[in-house]
Every structure is written in structure tokens, then in C-alpha cells.
Amino acid sequence: MTTAFRTADRPAQPPGQRPGAGLARTLRQRGRRRLLREDFLTVLAWASGAAAVALYLADGGAGQFANVTSGITALGIIAGLIGTDLVLVMLLLAARIPFIDSAIGHDRAMEVHGKLGKPALYLILAHMVFLLIGYGLTDRLNPIAEGISMWNNLPDLWLAFISTALFILVVVTSLVAVRKKFPYEFWYVVHLLTYAAVLTALPHQFSEGQLFAPGQWQRWYWIAFYVLVLLALLRYRVWAPIALTFRHQLSVTRVVAAGDGAVSIELTGVRLEELTGSGGRFFIWRFLAPGLWWHHHPFSLSADPAAGRLRITVRNLGRGSAALMSVRPGTKVALSGPYGLFGHAARTRPGVVLVGSGIGITPLRAILERAEFEPGAATVILRASTPETLYLRDEIAELCHERGATMYELVGHRARHGNAWLPRHQTGLRLSDYVPNLKASDVYVCGPKKWSDSVLEDAKSAGLADEQLHHERFDW
Template sequence: MKTQLLPATPAPSRSGQNGLPSTPRAPRSGSHGSGPGRGRFARQHRQRMLQADLLTVIAWASVAAAVALWLADGGASAVSSPAALFTAVGIVAGLAGMDLVLLMLLLVARIPFIDRTVGHDRALEFHRKLGKPSLYLLLAHGLFIAVGYGMAEGLDPISESIALWTLVPDMWLAFVSMALFIAVVATSLVAVRRRFPYEFWYVVHLLTYAAVGTSLPHQFSVGGLFAEGTWQRWYWLAICTATGVALLYYRVIQPLVATSRHQLTVSRVTGVAHGVVNIEMTGRELGRLAGAGGRFFVWRFLAPGLWWHPHPFSLSAEPAVYGPDGTGTLRITVRNLGRGSAQLARLRPGTKVALEGPYGVFSTAARSRDKVVLIGAGIGITPLRALLETTPFAPGQATVLLRGHTEQELYLKAEILELCRQRGARLFHLTGPRARRNSTTWLPDEAVQNGYSLPSYVPDLADADVYICGPARWAGNVIADARAAGVRPDQIHHERFDW
């Protein structure tokens, strides 16, 4: 194992050391992260937590408001028979289910307030969690309505469903909508998702918009809850319209505006290591993207066979601005992880680039402490390099740990070394094979054999923000170690780019 350590203040590198403390050091007693520090980031952290609570309140309030629409219309007073009870349950289930669908759409609309509060990955996680409950509620809506109407008319649920399809205007669209919702939720299951490429899953997911669109007509044409002239109708129209406008603006219009504003063009592609390249781009008004280190963009390279494929990559360096109009360069670092990313190594200079973002909270915006620890492995090292360049800290308040099987896997290590020298950050290179007999460790085998753990490198870990970027299983092991060392969940920052 070869490791390297830089002292806490800027000084020449001391090569040839093993870089480990002379004896393993445990976390200091009483430093188990009892709450946000009193430094410059404490107020930012409290504000972000309040915003997260506000989003939770708004979400629950929207579901309650959907049910209140029915109650305000005298729905409860109309429950005077078993048939009316079934119908009432169906109506309430439909209102709640549709409200959850609208919440799901807002979570993937990439609204800045949501993205900067909970992060892109957590928004997607909540989106997925709402999928099954919304589908179950919509299925319950259809079933209970068919049973309730059927009991009132002396028909069985199947006969009533056929009658609704054939005799009631717009009702056939509701059945189409239900089939589309089932298809979308089914393809979202992990076991199903892994069988298909991202592009197939993405196209199927576009059916969500068709499902919502085909579900709306019968909501306004059947029953009296949303009859013309009622405030319930205006409320429902308003939230549906607001959801549609948010999706259109943040998913379509804003990326088009950003692409037009920055006029990005590939300037050169250079090798970093085997299967890893830097893609440098020139553009305009790049000062607007300053401070985005750690956050990711969605890139589309407008070349034959590539323009339709989105690539979520973080910047690997802060944009360099040198012109009066914000003209400058920016860079991403890409590893060959499949056919899509392999094609990027062959990009030609002059290729136009469309972009969306930046997204996520893997940035200074998530800080809660003055001290910071950056832990990266493989291509996950590259976003940390950009974050290290921009996030504020005093000399001695930052520690960087880079993990790789070999020195060649510590991508951009020379740049990170120079940044650590300039800014006074401790740097550890942790290389070597992982311990074979311990599937939960992320450290090299030699470090484990010598009894070292994460707090051995960062004794004050529990009083720091910890940024982790790397393969999912590896990152999970690092997170477990950090939690065992007393780091609070809100101090751990790890953003996934999975779908």
C-alpha cells in the first residue's frame, strides 16, 4: 500500500511515507456531532432543514386539501347507503391518488427550490416511493367506483365498468390512463428496470404525461365535484396547470435557454488514464456557472448518434473565465463505463453541446460545519477536485482521502495535490487491494491489517461535513464507517446518479 500525506499547512509534499498515523486514533470523546456547529455554515444548515420541513408540510397539506375538496362539497353527508359509501371511498381514493401523481411530477420537474433543499437523488427517491401508493389509490378509485355505481344500478362491477366505458363520455380515457399508469409503475421496479437500457425506460416514463393528460377529462365531465362555477374546479385546474407549467419551464424551456446562452463547444479531448478522458469545452457567460463544483449537469453532445443520449456528469474543475463577456472554458472528466461513455472519448473539437443544470446539493450549499472531509474513489474523485477548489475552509480544516486499487486510479491526483498544498488541506492516497475477508471495508488490506479505520485518518470526523463520491457499494461502506464514528446523517453528503 502506498499512501501520501500532506500536512495541515501549505508545505512541500513529503513523499515516501506511508502517510498513516503512528497509532490508530479513535474519535475524541464527546465529539459525536450533537448538532450543527456555530460556524459560518450553521445558519445555512438550519435554513435548509426548515425548507425541507416546509416541503414536507406542503406535500401532506396538498393531500389533505384534495380530500377536503370532497368534504367541502358535502360528500360525507351524502353517504346514506352501502353503494354511496363505496362510491365515496372511490372518489376520495381518486383525489388522493391524483394528488400524489402531481407531487411525483413536481419532484422530477427539477424545480430549484426542491433540488437545492433535498437534492436531486432524494427527490427521485421520494418520487419512486410515491409510485406504488399512487397506483394503488387509483386502482382503488376505479374498483370502488365500479362497485358503488354497480350496487346502485343492480350491476356487477365488470358489467358496470363496461357500461361506464361505452356510455359515459370521456370515461374510456380514464381506462386508458389507468393502463398507462400501470405500465409506468411496472417498468420502475428495480428488477424490471435492470433488464432494459435507460433509453427504453425513459421513453416508457414519458407515458406518465399521457397518463395524466388522459385522466383529466373525466374528472371534469363526470360527477358534480368539479362542476363549472365551483371553487373546487378552479383549485384542481390551478394545481394541474401549475404542475404542467413547472415541467415545461424547468425541463424544457430553461435547458434551451441555458444552451443558447452558453454556446458550449468541445475544444479538445485529452487522456487522463486508461479509459478516462478530460472533455474541455469553451463557451460564453460561464461566470454564471461559478461555484457549481460538485453539482452535476446533464450533457448532450450534438453529434450523430449522441445527441439524444443524456450524460449526467459533474464538473471536474471550476469554470475558467477570461473574456469580458464571460468567455472561458469548463471541463468534465469521463470514464469508459459503457458504450455511451466510450463514444465520448472520440468526440471531435467543434461539437456543439446542450446542457441542463446544475443540479443536486453535492456542493457548499449542503455544508453545516466549518471542517470538511472529501472521500472519493475512481471517477468519483473528479467532482471532489472541483469541490475542493471552491468550498470555503481555513488551513487545517479539510482532509481529502483518495481511494484506488493503484496510483493510476487516483484520477487528477496531481491537480488535487497542488490544490491541497495551496489551501492547506491534508491529503491521503489510499491504494492497494481491498481486504478479501471483509466485504464491508473500503480501506486497503494493509490498513485494515494494521487496525486503521476512518477516524484514524480524521480524528475529528464527527465534527465535519463528509462528502463521499464513488461506486455505490463502496460509498455505502464509507457511509457506514462514518455513521459508526458518530457522524450525523445530515453531515454526510452523497449523491447518487442512478435511475
């Protein structure tokens, strides 16, 4: 079943909107600023690794390449420096720093964070192997015997071996094939061992040898780098959520059925007007009730904050979300965020296309509520297997009528072949068939991963640039 309708020619515009010729210019300027921040972060990340190596070479490391034995040791040291640099960059990417989030978004930050894991581990292992070989050649011992000798004679070295073992554990459990075998909470706890791995690696870096000896520039570089990472984690992973929770004092007011296996959780609090415009971006929620407080849930708002109220819409997709179906009114709620670029800040074009499937429809409702666009320049596509899973359909239809957007309802099971994001009877169509001004639009996609990938592939085949495509992952 496919339903489409156009809205009134002269819709009411919410306060604060600025449709018109200036919108495209504003979005271009905003997009350029974001891309400049992204380029700055890329250069900074590469420069940190280059600085680590350059300082080592400048502090006497270059002289170690005078012969093969010391050259192998120097390669081991360089591998360790770059590996440590990558680990610290990973921690900064996971620190939820607003500057990073506003430049590349949470999903992209965590994607890069994940991709750096293997190279960092390989470099740390290379560091250990090259040093055992280099020192072993000097002492005329094989690498295993050298390792035993170092373990017995260097008091802090056992911590370095523990650090390496912890890094291996974290990287292995982060592999998708392994990660899917465990509950999220187990993986999350294991992932926290990254901090223990960094801490156990610290003593031997500063106590063994002359690498970070007092008076050397690299010593101050690494101290500053470690302090920066520590302060970022404390500020944005610890203090910011606590401050936000106390500032807004959220509590559940009621839980309302929102369709097949889904509920809307309504909350009240104070100073919620500060969150206006966060539609589409997600918060991390903790419901402070027995059995729930230690679960954190990344949910987007399903309505823009209004009159001291927030709302999220949750579907029963597993043990964690199932427990929220019957959360009691009065339950206190901790939160942090908002995170991600799945919102207004990522816009680059005057047109907007919102494509959602299943529970992924709900963040689009909040985006639609505040998005800037001229009448007729927005298209909303709701995709579901059955009419019962067109979540918040009536609310979205009303908003489309008020804002001057076109809405399509695409209901039916997905085809195995062809354009797989569409119902079986429409797989010959493309996204451009629904959106005539597609190339002048930003496309927001929210839904299951394989389905979202199909929509994004369709949009790219129509000639859209990566900067025009925005999607929210529903996996971890």
C-alpha cells in the first residue's frame, strides 16, 4: 500500500523560521564552517602522531639508526609512540567533546574510534616484539629469554604486559562477529578496560630508560597529552551528564501506547527550553529505578521540547528497551547529550527529505517540527511492513499539513531483489521518483542498518554528495 498527499498551499510557519532566498546561503555558510572544523580535526590527529615521532628523533632518537641492533630498538620505540598516540586519539573521540561532535557527529567519531583499534593494537604488539628483538641482540639473548629477563629486572614492566593483554581483550571483543555474541552491557564493561590499559602502560613509559627523561621536550608533550585526555573524559563523560541531570531534574509523567510494541515516555523537568532544536539528535538516558539505573539508552526525542515537557518513543527491541514499556510515573531520569549530527546543524541544502522505517520514524517527527524550509521543499517518507508500525503517523501527517510538506506512506514487505528499501510492488522506483528536487535537498535516513544502507545507496546513485546524506545507526 502506498499513500501520498500534498499539504495546504499556505501553511502556518512556526515562530523563528526564516524561509526564503537567504536560507540556502545560511546553510552553505554553516556547512563550510563544519567542514573547516572537520579538516582541522583531521590535520590535528595526523599532526599528533607526527609530533610524537619528530620529538623522539629530535631528542636523540635519530642517532639510534647508526646500526642494525639499535635501529630495531628505535623502530620498536616509534611503533609504541604512534600506537600510544592512536589510543589517546581514540579516547578523545569517545569523550563526547562538543567540538568534535559538531564537526563529524557521534556516529562518525565512534566509527573512526573503532577503525583505529586494530592499528593501535598492531603497533603496540610491534613495539613489544621489536624491543625484545633489539634488546635481545644487545644482551645476546633470544626474545623470550629477553622478555623473562626484563620481567625480572625492570619493576614496572609487568604492568606493560598487563596493558598489552588488556588492549588485546578490548580489540577482540570489539570485533562485530564477537561483539554480537554478548549483551551490550558485557561489551560496555569490557570496553572500559581501555582506561585500565592506558593507566597500566604509564609507569614503564616514564620510569624505564631515558625516553621521557626530565628536560626532554617529548616528556612535556606526553604529559600534556595525557592530561588533556584525562580532563576531557572527566569534563564530558563524568561532569557534563551529572550537571545536565541536576539542571533539568527530569522525571517520568506518563507512558502512553504509541503503536505496535511501542510506547511514548513523557517527562517533565525545568529549563527544558535550553534543549529546543535538538530534534533528531540523541540523548543518553538512565531511568533511576531498581533494575534500570545501570542501563543507558541512546534515544532521540520524538517531539521538540515544549511547555516543560520532553518525549521519547521506544519500541520493545530487546531486554533493555522491554523494561521501559512499564516504567512508572515519578521515576527520576538522568541524561547526557545531545549528541550527533542527525539534526538541523548538518543541513547543507534548502530542500529536506526525511526517510524513516519502523521506530526510526520517530526522530524524524522532531526534525520536521523545527526544520527550516519553504512550503513544498520538504518530503517525508514513512516506511513500514504493516500500518501498525507507522509510528506517530497521525502526528507527522498533521505537521506536514501545517508546514507544507509532502508525505508518502510506503507499506508492505521488502523485496529480496531490486531497490530493497521499497515495498515489493515498488522496487522499480527510485528515491528521485518521490522527490523531484532531490539534488537540492539533504536526506535524513533513520531505520535498521541494511534498510538505511539501501536508501543511502539509492540517494548516492542519484548524484547526492556525502555531505547531503545523514543517517542514524540502530546498532552498536
